[in-house]
Amino acid sequence: RSPELLFYVDTTEQLFGQCVLLSESKTDGSFLIHHFLSFFLKAQCKVCFLGLVQSFSHYSTVAREKGQLVFFEGLRNSLDMLLPESDASDAEPQPLSFLRWPSTDLRNLFDFVNSSLSQSENDMSRWASPVLLIDDLSVLLSLGVNPTAVLDFIHYCRMAVCSKQQGNMVTLVHNEDDLGDEDCDLVLHALTHQSSLILQVHGLNTGYCRDVHGQIQLRWKDKFQLKRDHTHVFQYKVHDKGVSFFAPGTSSAVL
Amino acid sequence: MLSEVITGSEGGEGFVLIKDCVQCGGRGLLKSFIKAALLRNETVHVFEFEISQEEMYSGLTDGTSSSLVFHNGYTDPLNWISNEKPFDFSIQSIKSQIDQSKDKESEAKNVILVLDSLSWLLHHIPITDVCQLLQEPKRKESTVKRIIALMHSELHDQGIVGSVSHMANTVVTLSPIPEFTTVNWEVDPYAIGETVQRKKSGKVNREEECYTVQKDFSLIIHHDLHNRKQAIPKPDNTAQVDPAANLTFNLRLSEEERHAKERLSLPFTFSEKNQKMDWESIVGS
Numbered sequence: 001r002s003p004e005l006l007f008y009v010d011t012t013e014q015l016f017g018q019c020v021l022l023s024e025s026k027t028d029g030s031f032l033i034h035h036f037l038s039f040f041l042k043a044q045c046k047v048c049f050l051g052l053v054q055s056f057s058h059y060s061t062v063a064r065e066k067g068q069l070v071f072f073e074g075l076r077n078s079l080d081m082l083l084p085e086s087d088a089s090d091a092e093p094q095p096l097s098f099l100r101w102p103s104t105d106l107r108n109l110f111d112f113v114n115s116s117l118s119q120s121e122n123d124m125s126r127w128a129s130p131v132l133l134i135d136d137l138s139v140l141l142s143l144g145v146n147p148t149a150v151l152d153f154i155h156y157c158r159m160a161v162c163s164k165q166q167g168n169m170v171t172l173v174h175n176e177d178d179l180g181d182e183d184c185d186l187v188l189h190a191l192t193h194q195s196s197l198i199l200q201v202h203g204l205n206t207g208y209c210r211d212v213h214g215q216i217q218l219r220w221k222d223k224f225q226l227k228r229d230h231t232h233v234f235q236y237k238v239h240d241k242g243v244s245f246f247a248p249g250t251s252s253a254v255l
Numbered sequence: 256m257l258s259e260v261i262t263g264s265e266g267g268e269g270f271v272l273i274k275d276c277v278q279c280g281g282r283g284l285l286k287s288f289i290k291a292a293l294l295r296n297e298t299v300h301v302f303e304f305e306i307s308q309e310e311m312y313s314g315l316t317d318g319t320s321s322s323l324v325f326h327n328g329y330t331d332p333l334n335w336i337s338n339e340k341p342f343d344f345s346i347q348s349i350k351s352q353i354d355q356s357k358d359k360e361s362e363a364k365n366v367i368l369v370l371d372s373l374s375w376l377l378h379h380i381p382i383t384d385v386c387q388l389l390q391e392p393k394r395k396e397s398t399v400k401r402i403i404a405l406m407h408s409e410l411h412d413q414g415i416v417g418s419v420s421h422m423a424n425t426v427v428t429l430s431p432i433p434e435f436t437t438v439n440w441e442v443d444p445y446a447i448g449e450t451v452q453r454k455k456s457g458k459v460n461r462e463e464e465c466y467t468v469q470k471d472f473s474l475i476i477h478h479d480l481h482n483r484k485q486a487i488p489k490p491d492n493t494a495q496v497d498p499a500a501n502l503t504f505n506l507r508l509s510e511e512e513r514h515a516k517e518r519l520s521l522p523f524t525f526s527e528k529n530q531k532m533d534w535e536s537i538v539g540s
Contacts (some may be wrong), residue, residue, distance in 0.1 A: 003304075041464065055503035077431060097485075105333075107333075107335050110335060111335075148378050150332060150378070151378070154337055159307070159329060159330060159331075163306075163307040163309075163310075163329075185408075185409070186324065186410060189277055189407070189409040189410055190407070190410055192277045193275075193277060193280065193407050193410075195307070221280075223310075224282070224283060224286075224310075224313065224314065224470075225279075225281070225282045225283040225468075226283045226445065226467070226468050226469070227445065228279070228431075228432070228443065228444075230448075231277070
């Protein structure tokens with residue numbers, strides 16, 4: 001079975017209500033975000049994308065229909081928050097309000113996600129289940145948000161998207177377990193407990209390689225915690241137009 | 256020992272703590288406890304913060320049992336959604352909700368309190384309040400006979416994990432099956448549970464068992480974990496080929512050959528015969 005198919009899940013049943021965790025360690029895992037973005041757009045899902053680290057143009061090459069993708073451009077919005085042009089912006093709750101008042105929660109950000117993905121009658125006939133993509137969650141911790149507030153935000157997203165609407169959610173976090181960053185570790189462990197599919201992306205221990213960019217471990221968890229996790233390991237190479245996956249040691253450069 | 260703790264045959268009172276880890280979740284085991292309590296017709300109050308009601312009920316009950324009281328702390332515990340009923344998870348509120356099902360005829364304690372998860376509560380209420388709640392089975396006036404709580408060990412300081420464990424009568428700590436265990440099981444094992452039980456007499460019992468929770472939430476204990484620990488079997492050794500056979504050269508010298516070799520004087524060595532290097536024989540004429 002080709003590795004790409006494994007990503008795309010076996011049956012349509014598995015396409016619903018999945019909470020997917022992408023963790024990147026010593027490498028850039030955002031190619032997976034691109035991968036999932038095009039996959040879900042092709043599958044006719046309505047997508048809410050919290051792009052907190054890249055501008056929209058970075059992703060805009062992906063084909064989509066009008067109204068299918070709600071892109072929240074964190075970089076531009078944060079600037080508007082920190083340097084407001086007028087006081088009128090205070091009237092409406094802002095998704096990134098925590099930037100000005102760091103001790104508060106991420107409720108406004110959740111409200112933005114919830115309203116973007118609540119399906120009206122029209123939407124329900126037009127789009128398949130809703131999808132939330134977050135790139136990436138660790139930046140919220142870097143901005144000073146309390147890890148419990150981050151976890152509460154994820155809790156509500158998972159409740160609203162995965163449980164209530166049987167949609168899917170894909171979250172990217174950094175995994176720097178050798179740094180001893182307790183906040184990062186807490187968020188990573190909590191999400192590992194809650195997620196149904198975990199993709200861990202590692203750079204190769206031997207360093208940079210032209211033909212093999214890294215290794216990825218897929219971990220499928222049993223929904224009811226009655227069976228042990230299923231794991232698969234692949235290596236990958238990122239191309240201009242996508243990614244290729246292959247079993248370890250079978251890179252086309254080697255064979 | 257784990258089976259006896261689940262069936263409550265050891266008095267069944269007090270606080271049972273299930274500590275899981277990222278490799279093996281404890282919710283299956285928690286539901287096994289709930290199922291056993293429902294089969295004994297005990298009143299079970301589940302305070303759920305991590306999964307939806309449908310997920311919790313799945314396989315456990317069809318929702319018609321009056322013995323199972325579900326408190327939904329998952330949908331909107333923090334009151335972020337305006338048209339949902341707010342959920343008060345303060346300790347006073349939890350206690351008053353439990354007291355409502357007090358058995359008015361007898362003074363007997365009859366409530367099993369299930370917390371899924373204790374980790375969520377510890378992140379949202381002060382630990383002192385949580386500890387107060389965990390003491391409920393010890394209070395005479397309380398209706399709570401037993402508390403069963405699920406805790407995710409990696410999400411807390413070791414100090415907090417230690418304090419909470421210390422308050423428990425029974426602690427079940429889960430760890431993953433070791434890699435080298437072979438796979439000849441009739442039923443695939445799930446995890447290893449180490450049960451530590453502290454009795455009123457002060458005696459401490461400890462047992463490590465390999466278990467699986469089935470789809471109907473009954474428990475299977477795999478008794479021969481240690482026997483099944485085998486090293487990875489060596490591949491079958493095919494008939495050893497003698498590498499010294501069929502050589503085109505001699506590996507060993509016979510006695511005569513050895514003497515002949517020792518007698519041979521080499522052209523580039525000094526000896527009585529060759530007072531100087533014999534270049535011609537080295538280079539060739």
